[in-house]
Structure formats: structure tokens, C-alpha cells
Amino acid sequence: MYDFLQYEFIQRALITAVLVSIVCGVVGSYVVIKRIVSLSGAISHAAFGGVGLGYFLTVNPVLAAIPFSIASAMAIGGVEKKVNISADTAMGILWSVGMALGVIFINLTPGYAPDLFSYLFGDILTVTNSDLLIMLTLDLIIITTVYIFRREFLAVSFDEEFSTVVGLPSLPIYMLLLALIALSVVVLMKVVGIILLIALFTIPAAISKQYTHNLTKLMSLATIIGIILASVGIILSYIFNLASGATIVMVLAAAFLISYYLKD
Amino acid sequence: MSMKAVEFNHVNMKYNEQYVLQDINFSIKEKDFMAIIGPNGGGKSTILKIILGLLTPDDGEVKVFGRDPKHARDLMGYLPQNLSFDPQFPISVYETVLTGRYHGLFKSYKQSDEEAVIQALNDVEMQDFKDRQIGKLSGGQMQRVFIARAIVRNPKLLLMDEPMASIDPDMQSSFYKLMSQLKDEMAIVLVSHDVGAVSTHVDKIACLNRELFYHGPVEDSARGLEEIYHCPIDLISHGIPHRVLREH
Numbered sequence A: 001m002y003d004f005l006q007y008e009f010i011q012r013a014l015i016t017a018v019l020v021s022i023v024c025g026v027v028g029s030y031v032v033i034k035r036i037v038s039l040s041g042a043i044s045h046a047a048f049g050g051v052g053l054g055y056f057l058t059v060n061p062v063l064a065a066i067p068f069s070i071a072s073a074m075a076i077g078g079v080e081k082k083v084n085i086s087a088d089t090a091m092g093i094l095w096s097v098g099m100a101l102g103v104i105f106i107n108l109t110p111g112y113a114p115d116l117f118s119y120l121f122g123d124i125l126t127v128t129n130s131d132l133l134i135m136l137t138l139d140l141i142i143i144t145t146v147y148i149f150r151r152e153f154l155a156v157s158f159d160e161e162f163s164t165v166v167g168l169p170s171l172p173i174y175m176l177l178l179a180l181i182a183l184s185v186v187v188l189m190k191v192v193g194i195i196l197l198i199a200l201f202t203i204p205a206a207i208s209k210q211y212t213h214n215l216t217k218l219m220s221l222a223t224i225i226g227i228i229l230a231s232v233g234i235i236l237s238y239i240f241n242l243a244s245g246a247t248i249v250m251v252l253a254a255a256f257l258i259s260y261y262l263k264d
Numbered sequence B: 001m002s003m004k005a006v007e008f009n010h011v012n013m014k015y016n017e018q019y020v021l022q023d024i025n026f027s028i029k030e031k032d033f034m035a036i037i038g039p040n041g042g043g044k045s046t047i048l049k050i051i052l053g054l055l056t057p058d059d060g061e062v063k064v065f066g067r068d069p070k071h072a073r074d075l076m077g078y079l080p081q082n083l084s085f086d087p088q089f090p091i092s093v094y095e096t097v098l099t100g101r102y103h104g105l106f107k108s109y110k111q112s113d114e115e116a117v118i119q120a121l122n123d124v125e126m127q128d129f130k131d132r133q134i135g136k137l138s139g140g141q142m143q144r145v146f147i148a149r150a151i152v153r154n155p156k157l158l159l160m161d162e163p164m165a166s167i168d169p170d171m172q173s174s175f176y177k178l179m180s181q182l183k184d185e186m187a188i189v190l191v192s193h194d195v196g197a198v199s200t201h202v203d204k205i206a207c208l209n210r211e212l213f214y215h216g217p218v219e220d221s222a223r224g225l226e227e228i229y230h231c232p233i234d235l236i237s238h239g240i241p242h243r244v245l246r247e248h
Helices: A008-033 A037-056 A061-082 A087-108 A117-121 A129-148 A150-158 A160-165 A170-209 A215-240 A244-263 B044-051 B093-101 B111-123 B139-151 B169-182 B195-199 B222-229 B233-237
Strands: B004-015 B018-029 B033-037 B059-064 B076-079 B157-161 B187-192 B204-209 B211-217
Touching: A008 A037, A008 A129, A008 A150, A008 A170, A008 A215, A037 A061, A037 A087, A037 A117, A037 A170, A061 A087, A061 A129, A061 A170, A117 A170, A129 A150, A129 A170, A150 A160, A150 A170, A150 B093, A160 A170, A160 B076, A160 B093, A170 A215, A170 A244, A215 A244, B004 B044, B004 B187, B018 B044, B018 B187, B018 B211, B033 B044, B044 B059, B044 B157, B044 B187, B076 B139, B093 B111, B093 B139, B111 B139, B139 B157, B139 B169, B169 B187
Parallel strands: B033 B187, B033 B204, B076 B157, B157 B187
Antiparallel strands: B004 B018, B004 B059, B204 B211
């Protein structure tokens, strides 16, 4: 029954679940409390442009997605302050343009089209060792940054205007947070894919938010919940031969419903 | 040597080609307790935001304690008008007030900051609530926490935007009691559209409706109030519908 745990690809998948849940717990908490879930969705879909660009330039698509998604995040975050376009509109445009660019770059790439499915819908069971290394590095960057700027992130998430008044560089800090979200998108892409990333950002943190009012505890709880639920999703998807990303999302959704009704 | 807390010289501010503030000239002294009164849309919040350095005027010069507003932030405390935040936001009363002691990037909060937070919470009588999550308070309690956040760095200038808006009438007297304690330590500028309640407690009034119609002691402000509200003096100053000025 537990033979499959000896398979290397399953072990890699479970390690991925841990690395991914750390990101979900930490960055996802900010996404949920600052109510920028749609914005995160827009950044994720725009990142697909980077994936396409990576194939076109024959570099690792995940690495190519990093600057592309950071640039999209900066565009959405900065546009409202500088130009007369609402962030909401900018999100809608970047969401679709990013995806379209990705498709066009891949169309322009000579040779047969790569398997896009794993970027769109995730395929945690085909994670390679170099993917794990990239994820681990990004995790360390994200955790370090959040730790260094934890005071600023909390203040800006709660009251951006007051933060400016007490001398905090509110806009650069907000942009930094968006850049971290963009980086996290790249970490999460391989697991549930771009289409379903939103679930990983929001559900573990949303479940935890019902149980604590302290941000550090919220992040820790969201991380643990993410590890457990993602692992359950991986194992279920292997046993029943279902798409891993979608299975993980269904497990997360079920857990959220259960926790919501248990709370009453 | 008495330095002026705030100085405005020929300040203009436009929004979409319309004047929001037109040729504003006034000064506030170090221990003044002043109310800026005027109708909604008359520029009151704009003046506060210019003092705080959140907005830059199109023309004119603004000085706060002799400095550019952006360089005087450590001397100012701010109580914003509408505090729209998620009531479930994971921050406690204590943490909220602590953000008022922010020193700068990479600088952690110190023991003196923690003591200042406790002191500020004592001043507003919210010390028993310090670990309460911010959304689990009544409107009046929340207002007191945000006042504590505004005064926690012992500012020399306290700026309050419509502080009475979310305070119940029965809490107003304890609010003014707190103000009378604070006014010995700092200049206070309070923005309000509610003429009646405010004028009996402050020393000075500025009547603002895009232009500054009056600026000085409360007793002489009747004509200024008339200009900005277009009401006959009688209505405002003689108790119908409510008394504004002191008996004279």
C-alpha cells in the first residue's frame, strides 16, 4: 500500500509540496490579508508570457518566467499611481495579454510544440532535481526578504497612507511585495500550474485566518496546512490517476469548506 | 523664540483644472489648538495632506517647523479620516499603535518604543485592550486606538481629520478632555465640518471653502463662518438651530 513512497518521483513531489507550502503560507498570507487575490491571479497568468519567451529563446522556461512575472507585477502595481488607468483594468489587460504572448512565442518556436499542459495545469510528478534547486533558492530568497521587511509589510498591508506619514517608503515596499508574489508564482507553476495557482495562494491562508489573529501564527499555520493538504492531494492523484494540480485544489477546497462549517 | 509650527504662503492646489485651494496664507503657532472648519469638498483634508507631505501644492510655500513637510514627519502625528480596513485583519491594538513608532528601514522597535505604546494606550484608556484584535472593538474604542497611534511618537503637531465622525455624542466630552490634556504638549489641528460641537472647545478657527475666509480666535469668526456657509450671522451665532459661539 505504501510502496509508492519509495518511488523517487513521489519523494520529489512530496519535497515540492513542502517547498511550495512554505511559499503559500508566507506570501499567501499577505495576498489574503491585503485582499490582492485577483492581482495575484493576473500576475500568474501574465507569467505564461515568460514561459513562452523561454521556449522561444531556448532557455529554461521557469527562469525566463521570473523577470517576465516581476515586470508584470511592477506594471500592475505602479500603473495606478502614475497613469490614469485603474489597477483593475490593468489586471484584466495583463492577464490576457500575458497568456496570448506566451502562446504566440510558442507558435513562433521552431520544432514541435512543448508540453504546455504541465505549465498551465501543473504536473508535480515530473518535477526534476534542477526544478527542486530553483524552488529551494527562491524559497530562501522569499523567506529572507519577508523576515527583513516584516515590519514594513505589516504596516503597508494595514494602512498604506499612515505608513507613508511615519516615514515608510510605502510604494517601493508594496512593489517589493508584488515582486515576491511574482517570484512565488514561478515556484508554484510546476505544482498546480498557472491556471490554478490562485488556489494555493489563498486557501491555506484563508483556512488559517479563521483560527488566529496573529500574522506570524497565520503564516506558520498556513504552511503546515499547505504541507498536509498538498501531500494528500499528491497521493490521491497518484492512486486515482488524476491530474495532480486539480486534485490538490479539490483537497484544499474540501478542507476549506469543512473548516468553515466546523467554525460555526 | 517661538517657531511657527505650520506656515502656508500663497498656496494653490488644483485638481483637474479646478482650484481646490486658492491663495491660502496662514500660520499655526506651537501650542495652538485650531479647528479648520468648512463644508465638505472645501479643501480641509487637502490642507492636512499638504502639511503631512502626502500632497504637494501647485504653487506657494509650505513649512512645518521651518522644514519641508516631508522632512518634518517625525514631528507630526496623524489621525486619518476614514479607516477602511478589513475588520478581520490580523493585527492587535498593541501592534497597531506600535506602527506609529516606526524608525526606518532595518531598524527594529526598541524597549523605549514598547514603553511609549503602553503610555499612549494609558492616555486613551485602552491599556486593557492591548492584545485585542483590532476589528473586535467598538467604533469609539477603535478611534481611541488610532489616536494613541497618532500621539505615540510624542509629536509636536497633531493633525486630525474629522475625528468626531466616528465618535458617539456621549464620547465627545471624553475626547475633548483628552485634547485639553494634549494641547499643553503640542499644537493640534482638527478638521471638521461640524461647526457647533467644535468651536466651543478650540482656541482658533480657520474657515475654509477653497479660500481661507477667516483665521483667528473663535470669538471673531462669525463673519468668516457666514462667508463659507452662506448663512446669515444670526442663524449661526445666536443659537438657532444651535449655538456656535460663546455667549457674547
